[in-house]
Amino acid sequence: MSTAAHSTIDHDGVVLVGTGAVNLVTGIRLSRLGVPLLMVDAGPDPRLPGPRSQACTMGGCDGRIVSLNESRHHFLKPTQDMGCTQFDRTIADGGWLGVPPQRLRDSDREWIAKFRDVSPLDYRRLNDHLIGCNRHGLARWRQLISELPDLFEGITVERLLRVYLNPAAHAAGVEGERAIGAFISELSADEIDAELGAMAEYGSRSYLGAIRVQGFGINVHGFVCRSLSRLEQSGTRFIWNTEVAEVAMTPGGEFSGLVTGDGSRISGTHVVISPGVPRPNTLLGMPSRELLAGVAGGWLTLPNDGRRLETPIKLTRDGFAADESSAGANIIPGRAPDGSPVIHISSGHAYVGADLELLEPEWQADLARVLHDTARQLFPGQYATGRERGLVVPGRLSRVCVRPWTPSCAGVFDDQAEGPGGRLLVTGGHNTGGFAQAPAVADAVSEWIDGSETSVRDSYFPRADVAVGAR
Numbered sequence: 001m002s003t004a005a006h007s008t009i010d011h012d013g014v015v016l017v018g019t020g021a022v023n024l025v026t027g028i029r030l031s032r033l034g035v036p037l038l039m040v041d042a043g044p045d046p047r048l049p050g051p052r053s054q055a056c057t058m059g060g061c062d063g064r065i066v067s068l069n070e071s072r073h074h075f076l077k078p079t080q081d082m083g084c085t086q087f088d089r090t091i092a093d094g095g096w097l098g099v100p101p102q103r104l105r106d107s108d109r110e111w112i113a114k115f116r117d118v119s120p121l122d123y124r125r126l127n128d129h130l131i132g133c134n135r136h137g138l139a140r141w142r143q144l145i146s147e148l149p150d151l152f153e154g155i156t157v158e159r160l161l162r163v164y165l166n167p168a169a170h171a172a173g174v175e176g177e178r179a180i181g182a183f184i185s186e187l188s189a190d191e192i193d194a195e196l197g198a199m200a201e202y203g204s205r206s207y208l209g210a211i212r213v214q215g216f217g218i219n220v221h222g223f224v225c226r227s228l229s230r231l232e233q234s235g236t237r238f239i240w241n242t243e244v245a246e247v248a249m250t251p252g253g254e255f256s257g258l259v260t261g262d263g264s265r266i267s268g269t270h271v272v273i274s275p276g277v278p279r280p281n282t283l284l285g286m287p288s289r290e291l292l293a294g295v296a297g298g299w300l301t302l303p304n305d306g307r308r309l310e311t312p313i314k315l316t317r318d319g320f321a322a323d324e325s326s327a328g329a330n331i332i333p334g335r336a337p338d339g340s341p342v343i344h345i346s347s348g349h350a351y352v353g354a355d356l357e358l359l360e361p362e363w364q365a366d367l368a369r370v371l372h373d374t375a376r377q378l379f380p381g382q383y384a385t386g387r388e389r390g391l392v393v394p395g396r397l398s399r400v401c402v403r404p405w406t407p408s409c410a411g412v413f414d415d416q417a418e419g420p421g422g423r424l425l426v427t428g429g430h431n432t433g434g435f436a437q438a439p440a441v442a443d444a445v446s447e448w449i450d451g452s453e454t455s456v457r458d459s460y461f462p463r464a465d466v467a468v469g470a471r
Contacts (some may be wrong), residue, residue, distance in 0.1 A: 059401030063332030067215030098350025142437030160215035197307035217312025254419025288414035298367030
């Protein structure tokens, strides 16, 4: 359904704004508790054919990975860059900018200043916080897979490999995975051949090491569509193609409701916004607005012919931008819309701004170079076949998604507004960790609604007005 122009909806229950992974998992949790739900999204129903947005969940290709290392603190390394100058340089110059420095706005400079306010000495503590949240999320994902197998059948691979292209990275990776309790086993040469036969052309001439770690891969678009159908069957109402243009506040600072693009108003007993990267005016006045900025990632899809890749991989990259913005890549087997087997590759971090909605096309070239270099290196045969079929276009990406980032790299939990429009909460994960952490977000939201306890919330989601990095 859509809102009629200038209509008013007062929902006796929970309003969830956004139908990305975080709010879908939250919705499943609440619907199983019998909570009446209304879900609002700016885009069309993703179960219908049509173009996708560049939003985080549906903007990328059909693959995600859940591991203990998702969304780890990317600056946790020897303090060689105490000034965090990565946000002074583009990807091609060894930095993290997806736009030239002169294109940055005041809001971007303010966000970057907040990022720099986090001392490198705090990175270890922040990293431990993120991994703890991932550990909680992984356990809850597995519980959900066990309890609701119909949501996951045929789209989940319950194993995960970490792959390394040189001995030093391999040794460091084993040490790091053991330290967080993710390491399961080292792969022998025969096991590498069996699991990574699709990479045989690369492995025959170069170093290739692999370990098995805690985690799994999932075809996220299938999960989204199944989750929407389940929620619909349980009585959840949906409003599609309705952008929340404003979070309205009274002169006294009380939340008075959501204002949509056509002037309609929506309120509820509780209103939960999972904005991804919010539009410039959406969260004005909320502390979380100043914490959210967009970081783009690129995707490339290859055919999965011959010896197929069947296992999701987290790769430690070599080559262009591997020292900074594109140190790793996620590689997930999946299916194209026509059902043919494909390999989805994702990598790169390109800061596109606190107010910038799209990555400028000329700056997608840096992300494209990252993805094409990796594909040619690891899957030369599949890459060549993809070019022959027109699936791979040199210099072009299959997709781009824009992910929410916070200065501290922690998730968002901003519950500092309520009023006649209901109790308002802005929440979500950081970077791709939003998917891995989605069940932890759902637990925290459930605690917030019933007020019974705040253990998950207090452990992983600090108040938005707390000084950046503070706990």
